Amino acid sequence: MSGSLPRGARVFAAVLGSASALSLAAGSPSFVPQIKSVHELIVEGDRPEISACLYSAQIAVRQSREFERIRWSDRISDESVVREYRLAADLVRVTKFEASALTQGPGVFSKERWVDVLVECQQINEKAPTVTVRLNLDKAGN
Secondary structure, three states: OOOOOOHHHHHHHHHHHHHHHHHHHOOOOOOOOOOOOHHHHHHOOOOHHHHHHHHHHHHHHHHOOOEEEEEOOOOHHHHOEEEEEEEOOEEEEEEEEEEEEEEOOOOOOOOOOEEEEEEEEEEEOOOOOEEEEEEOHHHHOO
């Protein structure tokens, strides 16, 4: 016999370990999706200014009380609008794109759903962007 636990305890531990893995695979609320780094986003082909916004949007959504996760299309670099302008001595970059965000249900058994959102990042002098995520009311009625 291997191990110091009795056979019944080893079987229970194996079943318990499998149950927690299955609950994670089934989308249990305890599952925390991995946030992609700016570097990973750039490697995937996104422009650096858009990657900074995508990364910041992931963090903003995770910290919000409205949404749990955010997702965007594979063509996000082509679909994003980036505008730069000078404001006094500051360089201001505004990046906008459409995405989907998973709503947080108010209760344990409440239904979550993906909704269309607009994301806007304002970046001043290459510092971390300020992110606004709001419902896309133009698509909400469709």
